[in-house]
Amino acid sequence: MKVAISGKMIVPLMRLLVTFISFLVLGTLAASAQSREDIVLTGGPALRFLEHGKAASHDFYWFNFIDASVIRLKELKDQAKPDEQVTWVVYRPGYVSRSHEMEMDLLPQIKAKAQQVGVNLVWFDTKEELISYFNKGLDRDKTKIASFDYFGHSNKACFLFDYSNTIDTMSITFLHVRDLKKIDSDDFSSHAACKSWGCHSGEMYSQWWKSHFNFPMIGAIGKTDFSHGGEPVLSNSDGKWTQ
C-alpha cells in the first residue's frame, strides 16, 4: 500500500516532527539538570564497658565504622563531578558516649575527617532526624540520592545505630525494615546504587528495601568484619554479598 504525501502535508508534518524533537530535547535537558547526592550513613560504636568480657566483643577500635566510611567517601568524592554532593550522615550520640568513656572528644576528629575528604557532614540524633534528612534534607525534586552506603551494626531486620552503646546488646535508635515505608522512594534516583556493609543485611533487609524502593540494596549473608580498620570484609566462610 502506498501512502501519498501531498505537497500541502509536508509543512505540517515537518512542524510536527520539529515539535516532537524539541520536547524530546527539552525533556532530556530537564532531567539532566537534576543533580545527585551520594549518602554514606554511619552508626555509632559500642561502649567497651558494655562489651567487656563477651566472647564476641565489638568495637575495640572506636573508629572502625568511621574509617571504613571515609574510604568509601573518598571513592565517591573522586567519582563525583564538582557540583555533585557527597554527604556523610553520622549518628552523633554514639560518638558522644564513646568520647565520654574514652575521655577524648571524638567529634572534632570526625569533623576534621569530613573536611579533609571535602564532604558535607550531617549529624543525626534520632531516627526521625535521619528519615527527615532522606525526605527533606535537600530538595528531592531537584537532588536525588544516587548512592547509599551504610556502615554500622545491624541484624537482618534492622540498622542498629547505638548497639551496646546505650543498653547492653540492645539499641534505642535504629532503622527497622518496617521504618522503610517512612522514606519516600522518590528521594532516590531510579537506579540508585545501595549497599549495607553491616552484618546480615542481605538476609532480609535487602529484600524489604527492594520491595519498597524498587531497586536493590546489596547486603551481606552472614557477618562482616570491620576489625581490620578499613572497608569491612565478609567474615563467614560461607558468607556472600547479595541483593
Added chain:
Amino acid sequence: MDSFLSHYMSRFLVIPGLLLGAWIFSSSQLPAQTETEPVYTAPVGAPPPVAPPVRKGSPLDHLTNDVKLATPTVGYKEGNTNAPDYWVAHRFVDDMGGSGWGWVKKKGDGWGSAKWVALQENPGLAVAPYRKLLLHDADNNWEYKFWGSIAAYKAYDPHLDEMVPVFILQGYEVVGSANPLNIKTGPSDRVRHRPSGASSRNSRPILTDPGID
C-alpha cells in the same frame, strides 16, 4: 484538515516527548554503578587498631580489674539509694535468649503489675549488679531494691526482634535470693508473636511484629 490534525497531534506528542526524554536519561547507569566493588586490603605488617589503655579508676578499669564474686553481697548498695520510693526488682535470665534483665514493680505493688525490662546502666553511678559477679547469670532469681525510672522509649532487642521497656538505673541495694516468679517472661506483647525469621541468630526463637511504630 491537515493543519487541524498536525496542530492537535503536536500537542498530544508534547507529554510523551517529555516522558521519553526523562526516561532516556534516568534509565542510564550512574557513575557509582559502573565502578567495580572496592576491596579493602589491610596494610602489610600494620597491627589492627585497638582500644586505648584503660584509665585507672574508670568504670571500665573497675569492671576489668576488681575481684569478682560468686553471688551478690546482701545489703550492698550502689548509686543513689536515698529516695524513699523505690522499685522491687527480680532478676531473671530470659530462657528465650533475649537481653532483658528481669521484672520490676513499684514498692507495695503485687508482681502481677511487674514489667519486664531492659536495664539502662549508668557507668560511674550504678550498673547491673551482675557486673560484680563471675557470671552474668549468677544472680538469677535474686531480688534488689532499684532506684530509677521507666524510660519513655523502648529498646530493640536484635536477638528476638522485639521491643522491651527500659528501666534507667540510678541506684540499687541487694535484698537477697528469692523463689522463682510464676509470671510470663518477656515483654507483655511477646505472646502475640509468631516466628518471622527476623533475628540474625538462627538457633534462637524468632518473633515477629516487634511493635515498632
